Amino acid sequence: MDRLSRRDFLKLTSTLAAGTLTHRSLKYLQANDDRPNIIIILFDALSAIHMSLYGYPRETTPHLSRFAERATVYHNHYAAGNFTTPGTASMLMGMYPWKHRAFTQGGLIKGEFIPDNMYRLLGEDYYRLAFSQNPWPDRLISQFFKDVERFLPSTAYSLRGNKLVSDKLGNDRYLASLAFEEFLFTLSTDVMGSSLLGYLYKSLALDTILKTRNNPAYPRGTPEVEGFTTYTNEEIFAGVLRELRDLKAMEKPYFSYFHFFSPHFPYKPGRRYWKLFEGDGFQPVSKPVHPLGFGLPDDELLFKRTVYDQQIAHVDAEFGHLIDILDEEGILENSYLVVTSDHGEIFERGFYGHGEVFMYEPAIKIPLLISTPGQNTPQNAYVPTCNIDLLPTLLSVAGNDIPAVLDGQVLPGFRGDENSERAIFSMYAAENSVFMPLKKAAISMRKGPYKLIAYFGYPGYDDVYEFYNLEDDPEELYDLSQKEPESFSKLKQELLDALTEANRPYENK
Numbered sequence: 001m002d003r004l005s006r007r008d009f010l011k012l013t014s015t016l017a018a019g020t021l022t023h024r025s026l027k028y029l030q031a032n033d034d035r036p037n038i039i040i041i042l043f044d045a046l047s048a049i050h051m052s053l054y055g056y057p058r059e060t061t062p063h064l065s066r067f068a069e070r071a072t073v074y075h076n077h078y079a080a081g082n083f084t085t086p087g088t089a090s091m092l093m094g095m096y097p098w099k100h101r102a103f104t105q106g107g108l109i110k111g112e113f114i115p116d117n118m119y120r121l122l123g124e125d126y127y128r129l130a131f132s133q134n135p136w137p138d139r140l141i142s143q144f145f146k147d148v149e150r151f152l153p154s155t156a157y158s159l160r161g162n163k164l165v166s167d168k169l170g171n172d173r174y175l176a177s178l179a180f181e182e183f184l185f186t187l188s189t190d191v192m193g194s195s196l197l198g199y200l201y202k203s204l205a206l207d208t209i210l211k212t213r214n215n216p217a218y219p220r221g222t223p224e225v226e227g228f229t230t231y232t233n234e235e236i237f238a239g240v241l242r243e244l245r246d247l248k249a250m251e252k253p254y255f256s257y258f259h260f261f262s263p264h265f266p267y268k269p270g271r272r273y274w275k276l277f278e279g280d281g282f283q284p285v286s287k288p289v290h291p292l293g294f295g296l297p298d299d300e301l302l303f304k305r306t307v308y309d310q311q312i313a314h315v316d317a318e319f320g321h322l323i324d325i326l327d328e329e330g331i332l333e334n335s336y337l338v339v340t341s342d343h344g345e346i347f348e349r350g351f352y353g354h355g356e357v358f359m360y361e362p363a364i365k366i367p368l369l370i371s372t373p374g375q376n377t378p379q380n381a382y383v384p385t386c387n388i389d390l391l392p393t394l395l396s397v398a399g400n401d402i403p404a405v406l407d408g409q410v411l412p413g414f415r416g417d418e419n420s421e422r423a424i425f426s427m428y429a430a431e432n433s434v435f436m437p438l439k440k441a442a443i444s445m446r447k448g449p450y451k452l453i454a455y456f457g458y459p460g461y462d463d464v465y466e467f468y469n470l471e472d473d474p475e476e477l478y479d480l481s482q483k484e485p486e487s488f489s490k491l492k493q494e495l496l497d498a499l500t501e502a503n504r505p506y507e508n509k
Contacts, residue, residue, distance in 0.1 A: 035125060035126065035253045035398050035399065036253065036334050036335060036336055036373050036397070036398075037247070037253050037254050037255070037256075037334060037335035037336070038122070038126070038254075038255045038256070038335070038336045038338070038394055038397070038398070039244070039255075039256050039258075039335055039336065039337045039338065040256070040257045040258065040338045040340070040390075041240075041258050041260070041319070041337070041338065041339050041340075042088075042091075042257070042258065042259045042260065042339075042340050042341060042342060043260050043262065043263060043315055043339075043340075043341050043367075044084065044133075044134055044259065044260060044261050044262070044263070044264040044341065044342055045084075045263060045264040045265070045341065045342070045343060045344065045345045045354055046263055046312065046315075046341035046344070046345075046366065046367060047341070047344030047345045047346070047362045047363070047365065047366065048077065048341075048344065048365045048366050048367045049344065049361055049362040049365055050305075050308065050309060050312055050344075050345065050362070051064065051312070051367060052065060053065045053068055053073070053367070054075065054367070057282055058277050058280070058282060058309050059313075060309050060312040060313050060316060061312065061313075061316045062316065062320075063316045063317060063319055063320025063323070064316055064319060064320075064339065064367070064369070066320065067319075067320075067323055067339070067369060067371065068369055068378055069377075069378050070371050070375050070376050070377070070378065071337075071339075071369040071370055071371040071375065071378065071379070072369070072370045072371075072372075072375075072378075072379040072380070072381060072411075072413045072414075073368070073369050073378065073379070073380050073381070074367075074368040074369070074381045074385050074411070075380060075381065075382045076365070076382060076383065076384040076385065076446075077340075077365070077366055077367065077368040077384075077385045077386070077387070078364050078365055078366065078384065078385070078386050078387065078424050078426055078446060079091075079341070079342060079343045079344070079364050079365075079366045079386075079387050079426060080096050080097055080386055080387055080388055080425065080426050080427070081097050081103060081342075081343060081364075081426060081427060081428065082343050082344075082354055082355060082356075082358065082359060082363045082364050082426060082427075082428050083105070083343055083354050083355035083428070083430070084134055084136045084137065084342050084343065085102050085103065085104065085105060085106060085107050085136050085137075085140070086102060086103040086107075086427065086428075086429075087341075087342035087343040087366075087387065088132075088136070088137045088140060088259070088342045089102035089103075089107075089109055089140055090386075090387055090388050091118075091340070091342065091387040091388070091390050091391070092117055092118045092140065092141070092391070093109060093113060093116060093117060093118070093388075093391065093406075094116070094118075094388050094389075094390070094391030094392055094406035094407060094408040095113065095116075095388060095405070095406060095407045095408070096388060096407050096425055096427075096502070097427055097429065098427065098429075098438060098499075098502035098503075099113070099407060099502065100113050101434045102140065102434075103427065103428075103429045103430065103432070103434065104429075104430050104432075104434060105136070105430055106135075106136055106139060107434060108139070108140070108143060109140065109143055110434075113405070114143050114144065116403055116405055116406065117143070117144045117147065118255075118257075118391050118394070119141075119144045119147035119148055119255070120144065120147040121391065121395055121400060121403070122255050122394065122395070122398055122400065123398075123400065125252075125253065125398075126252070126253055126254055126255040126398075127149050127150075127247070127250055127252045127253070127254040127255070128147060128148050128149050128150070128254070128255050128256075129148070129149065129150040129151075129152070129243065129247065129254065129255070129256040129257065130144075130148050130150070130151045130152065130256075130257050131151075131152035131154075131156060131240070131243070131256075131257065131258050131259065132154055132257075132259035133154055133158070133225060133231065133236065133259060133260060133261035134154065134225065134259055134261050134264070135154050135225070135228060137259050137342075138153075138154040141257075152243070154225070154228075154229075155229050156239060157231070157235050157236050157238070157239030157240075158225075158229045158230060158231040158235075158236075159222065159229070159230045159231055159232070159235075215232070216271070217232065217234075217270055217271055218232070218268055218269075218270055218271065218274075219271055219274050220267075220268045220269065220274055220307070221266075221268050222268065223261070223262060223266070223268045224266060224268070225261050225264075226265070226266065231261070232270075233262055233270065233314060233315060233318050234270075234318065236260060236261075236262075237318045237319075237321070237322050240258050240322070241322060241325060241326075243256065243258075244256070244326065244331055245329070245331070248329070248330075248331050259342075260315070262311060262314070262315045263308060263311035263312045263314075263315050263345075265308075265345075265353060267304070267307040267308045267310070267311045268311065269307065269310035269311045269313070269314045270314050272314070272317075273310040273311070273313050273314040273317075274307075274310055275310075276309070276310045276313055277306050277309050277310060277313075278306060283302075284298075284301075284302065284305065284347070284348065285348075285475050285477070286298055287348045287349050287475070287477065288349065289349055289350035290349040290350055290351065290357075290358065291460075291461055292356070292357050292455075292458060292461060293349050293350035293351040293358075294350050294351050295350045296350050296351065296352060297350075301347045301348065301350075301352055302347070304347055304352045305347040305352070308345060308347070319339075332371070332373075333373060333374070334373050335373060336370060336371065336372055336373065336394075336397060337370070337371045338368070338369070338370050338390065338394075339367060339368070339369040339370075340366060340367055340368045340369070340387065340390070341366040341367055342366070342387075343363065343364060343366065344361075344362050344363045344364055344365055344366055345362060345363070346358050346360060346362040346363040347362070348360070348362065355428065355430065356428065357428055357442040357455060357458065358428075358442075359426060359427075359428065359442050359443070359444035359453050360453075360476050361451075361470070361474070361476060364426045364444065366387065368385070368387070368390075370393075370411075370413075370414075379413055381411070381412045381413050381418070383412055383418045383419065383420050383422075384420075384422065384424045384446050384447075385411055385412070385424070386408065386424045386425075386426075388406070388407050388408035389408040389409050389410070389411050389416070390408070390411070391406060391408055392406055392408045392409060392410050393408075393410050393411045393414050393416065396410045396414060396415060396416075397414065409422075420448055421447065421448055422447070423445055423446070423447045423494060423495075423498070424445065424446040424447070425443060425444070425445055425495075425498065426443070426444045426446075427441055427442065427443045427444070428441060428442045428443075429441035429442075432457075435506065436506055437503035437506045437507055438456070438499060438502065438503055439456060439457045440456060440457030440458065441456050441457065442454070442455050442456075443456070443495065443499065445491060445494070445495045445498075446470075447491060447494070449469050449470055449471040449472070450467065450468065450469055450470070450487060450491055451467075451468045451469075451470050451476070452465060452466070452467050452468075452488070452491045452492060452495055453465065453466040453467075453468075454492070454495055465481055465488070465492060466479050466481070467479055467480045467481040467484070467487075467488045467491070468480060469484075
């Protein structure tokens, strides 16, 4: 065997650290000078709390559980934000939202950090592909368009077809997204920059949705990206399979990011799943209505939870089918496959969905599974980790340098330390200006067994804290701030110090 290059050495050590150096992996490293492929599959709004893989009473994810038998599974993995924009941006940038500043609905990454994105840092040694059904990650990635060789429009493989203005502009659609889909046509509000063009665009979107709504395979209606486009899970997964087959045919290693919209609201599972779990007797723990909640009753929350669980089961089945084909065709033989989410979903305390001020476990605890080339045994990591850790981990796997500006750390199992005393942060600050210090926000901090939730700037609910021991109280029912004042005060000060440091560059603005 020829002398190992630094790149091959790093590949070898990362595989050794993951505990997955099989005969196939060693043969691959000996015979190839190129880097392994990297595939990210992200399911929007998939909460780890709702996955049977992680102990949920309903069997929602049998196929992901099967996949876990050949992957490293992270059991305490958190999103840095509780809705799509900050959750996705933090993963792509390896930074907390209070640094990259993409923490409002449809927000953008601060210009000075754009060169530190996942696509640029992985580099031109990879053929780089991006696809997000959700328009907000699509907008985020459009800031990196110079670093992406193939950038599928968010309507790709949908029932609408590529009929957006930005779809016609190739990779360079960042300004189009702002000028057309936001200002004129408004994806997120009803206030249109142009009443005529806005009316025409909304009419086109509604016409597409109405024409595809009656699908016998989907008794609750065809899945849709709210007011934007319709799709079927089957067609989306088939489209991703075609993309991966095309990538396999290339000689160059590739990095591909696929952001599926399901199981995001509106929950519309297919016919095989729309009655699943109904009448199974499952009764979640009843929790008090949050003072900032919507006051929805438990029976309504249970109904919505059940339909969400059905949607997860549908997505899980499609994932299992995809993995079987990828295995059969050898696409995963020299690929790292990452399965994760951008945030979770919550059905408790009078609220359902995600976003708002709710920083409880179902909203921010997300799955992370990483399968390495040739891995055939499971590995498990229980120390708390964050989705800002994925970028430095992938850079380590690829043999690239890790910039000091990143907040994330290499994951345990991939040469990273198992630091049980590390503080993990997640935040909601959609009502706070990105140009100002964080004054109106909900922030959670996980450290060891403890979790602290802080609320700032809400009328009648300012400077309020909740303090839990998740090992003893996984449902977050018993606030320990009065019973364990010393531990509470210590973590509170650490959170306030971190917030002060994050606010420092904006204090004089």
